[in-house]
Amino acid sequence: AATAEVRTAKGDLGRVIGRRGRTARSIRTIVSAAGEEEGVDVRVEFLD
Template identity: 45%
Template sequence: MEKDLVEYIAKSLVDDPDGVEVNLIEGEKSTILELRVSQDDIGKVIGKHGRIAKAVRTILSASATKTGKRVVLEILD
């Protein structure tokens, strides 16, 4: 669920949607989502002063409240 959400949001933001890759790492108490985009699109995913990244993380935490797990979004370059 969260993986699809991050992938959809990222593909909507970037110029190269084929370059979007999301890896899911399941832990016992938390889930880590690794987001990788093409080098030219990294700024579009992070946003000015990290605003877009913060908004995506807020949406993820709201989405994860029903599962009770903590969700961490890592943007890899």
Template identity: 50%
Template structure:
């Protein structure tokens, strides 16, 4: 569910939504989402001073708190 949430948000931000790649790494109590976008779209996902990335992470942790798991978003370049 968290992967779909991140994908939906990021698709609306970037110019090349077909180049979005999200890798899910499941752990015992946590999940890591590795997000890759085109280099030209990286700034749109991170935002000024990281504000957009922080907002996405806040939404993600709120969504994951219902299941009692910890979800981390890593934006890779």
């Protein structure tokens, strides 16, 4: 398992997460799919 950290500037975390978490969900989906291709379970953390 691996962890991908998405770091944002102070105050921009809400913008990255998006409405109802749609952007964050999309980022997680893309990263997970890329990890699956390589056989790695990837977890995404959003940090500000």
